Amino acid sequence: MADALVSPAVAGAAAAVSVTLLAVSARKIKRGDSENIVPLMGVMGAFVFAAQMINFTIPGTGSSGHIVGGILLGAILGPWAAFLTLASVIVVQCLIFADGGLMALGCNLLNMGVCSTLIAYPLVYRPIAGASTKSWRIAAAAITASVVGLELGALLVTAETELSGVTALPTGQFLTLMSSIHLLIGLGEGLATAAVLYFVKQYQPSLLTDYRNGTGGKTGNYRKAALIFLSIAAVLGVAFTWIASSYPDGLEWSIANIAGENGLGASASAVAHTIGHVQEATSFLPDYGSTWSGIIGCIIVVALVWIVCTLATRRARSVKSN
Numbered sequence: 001m002a003d004a005l006v007s008p009a010v011a012g013a014a015a016a017v018s019v020t021l022l023a024v025s026a027r028k029i030k031r032g033d034s035e036n037i038v039p040l041m042g043v044m045g046a047f048v049f050a051a052q053m054i055n056f057t058i059p060g061t062g063s064s065g066h067i068v069g070g071i072l073l074g075a076i077l078g079p080w081a082a083f084l085t086l087a088s089v090i091v092v093q094c095l096i097f098a099d100g101g102l103m104a105l106g107c108n109l110l111n112m113g114v115c116s117t118l119i120a121y122p123l124v125y126r127p128i129a130g131a132s133t134k135s136w137r138i139a140a141a142a143i144t145a146s147v148v149g150l151e152l153g154a155l156l157v158t159a160e161t162e163l164s165g166v167t168a169l170p171t172g173q174f175l176t177l178m179s180s181i182h183l184l185i186g187l188g189e190g191l192a193t194a195a196v197l198y199f200v201k202q203y204q205p206s207l208l209t210d211y212r213n214g215t216g217g218k219t220g221n222y223r224k225a226a227l228i229f230l231s232i233a234a235v236l237g238v239a240f241t242w243i244a245s246s247y248p249d250g251l252e253w254s255i256a257n258i259a260g261e262n263g264l265g266a267s268a269s270a271v272a273h274t275i276g277h278v279q280e281a282t283s284f285l286p287d288y289g290s291t292w293s294g295i296i297g298c299i300i301v302v303a304l305v306w307i308v309c310t311l312a313t314r315r316a317r318s319v320k321s322n
Contacts, residue, residue, distance in 0.1 A: 001108050001157055001251065003101030004264045007164035008271040014160065015106030021114060022087055026312045028080035037081055038309040040207075040222055044073055045085040045305050046298035047229045049092065050236035051192075053294055055245040058184050063253035064245035065185030068153075070116020071125055071145045072193045075138075076200065076207050082117040088304045092297055098283035103275045107160050111153040120149030133205055138197050143190030150186035154178040157251065166269070169258055177254035185250050200225070230298075237294020 003011075029037070048069035055064040069089070073082035090108055093099040100108045128141035158175040161167060200207050204225040248256060255264060280286075285293050 001100060001104045001111060001160070002264075003103040003269075003272040003276065005157070005161045005164065005167060006101075006104050006107055007166050008103065008269060010160050010164045011103045011106055013106075014104075014110050018087075018106040018109035018114070021083065021118065022109075025080040025084040025087075026308070029084065029309055030312050037077065038306060040226065041077060041081055041085045041309065042302040042305040043226045043229050043233075044076060045088050045301040047233045048073060048086065049089045049297050049301045050233040050240070050294050052089065052093075053240040053288065053297075054236055054243060055247070055249060056188055057245040057247055058181065058188070058250075061181065061184070061253070062247055063181055063250055064247040065181070065188055065250050067189040067192055068112050068116050068146075068149065069193075070113060070149055071121055071142055071189075072196055074117050074121030074125060075129075075142070075193075075197055079117050079122050082121065083113050084308070085305060086113045086117055088308065089301055092300050092304060095279070095282045096285055096297065096300060097288050097293065098279055098286040099288070101272070101276075102279040103269075103272050107156075111156045111160075115152040115156065116145075116149035119152060120145040124148045133201055133208060135198055135201065138201065138208075139194040142194040142197055143187065146190035146193055147183060147186035150182040150189065151179055154182040154250075167264055169255070169264075173258060174254060177257055178250065181250040181253055203228075233298050234295060237298050238291065240288070240294050241291060 006014075048067075051069060052066045055066045057064050068086070070082060070086055073085050076082075077085060087109055090100070090112060091105070094102055094105050094108070125141045125145035128144060129137050132138075155175070155178075158171060158178055161169060161174065162171045197208065204222065207222065207225060247253070285296065288294070288297075290296070
């Protein structure tokens with residue numbers, strides 16, 4: 001979501017909610033078996049970052065979409081660790097690659113992170129998948145939860161835009177376009193998520209149960225699975241420039257169908273301009289303008305997850321020792 005869609009008030013409210021939920025997530029990680037889950041969070045964060053770079057074409061629409069990864073992360077890490085991991089991905093995309101507005105960062109954390117990991121995963125995926133590891137239940141859960149998460153995100157984008165009142169986008173038409181295109185994107189993400197989870201079930205089934213509650217689990221040897229996910233992330237990180245669709249994503253497509261190909265332009269808000277200058281200073285690879293952007297992004301995501309979780313666990317251990 002770009003800064004041009006949101007007002008400072010809406011952006012500030014979304015940021016406050018997002019920061020609160022991030023703090024809760026960090027606390028949940030502290031209380032759980034965090035030493036075992038942190039490396040897995042880093043690996044899965046790198047995988048989702050690389051996978052998000054690959055936009056797939058939506059046939060017959062002139063649009064494209066990419067996975068969010070929240071349901072996949074939730075199924076492997078549990079909801080709270082998944083949200084913290086996905087938030088790290090979104091923050092790196094925003095600050096390093098100027099992907100999504102910095103003022104709108106809180107909105108993007110809600111629309112992509114909260115809707116998938118903290119709503120669609122626990123309320124849709126888990127009831128459908130249950131405690132079973134049957135392939136058909138996992139697939140049904142992944143597809144349904146992915147669609148619900150994407151549709152909720154599309155609804156929130158529309159609501160945030162309407163509440164901001166900084167654009168002339170007609171709400172009904174915007175919502176219709178957003179919900180229809182994200183239904184198709186959700187189906188695509190659901191199929192991709194189901195395929196990855198089927199692979200996990202076949203080769204490392206304990207990954208689907210050890211962190212089911214999101215607060216830690218059994219100590220498992222996930223080295224082989226981690227190496228596989230890192231290898232795939234590395235391949236995607238290098239190959240994204242050749243295999244990613246050139247069509248606009250769902251949000252860009254929806255806006256273009258209303259406002260024309262030039263879109264909405266930059267935000268007129270003085271706050272957005274000031275924050276935009278900060279983003280320009282931090283984003284040394286805007287628009288993923290390097291063949292090595294994927295690899296660099298994966299490394300930064302792993303480092304960010306590791307640093308945040310390590311600081312949290314050290315503080316937790318310090319409190320316990322006192």
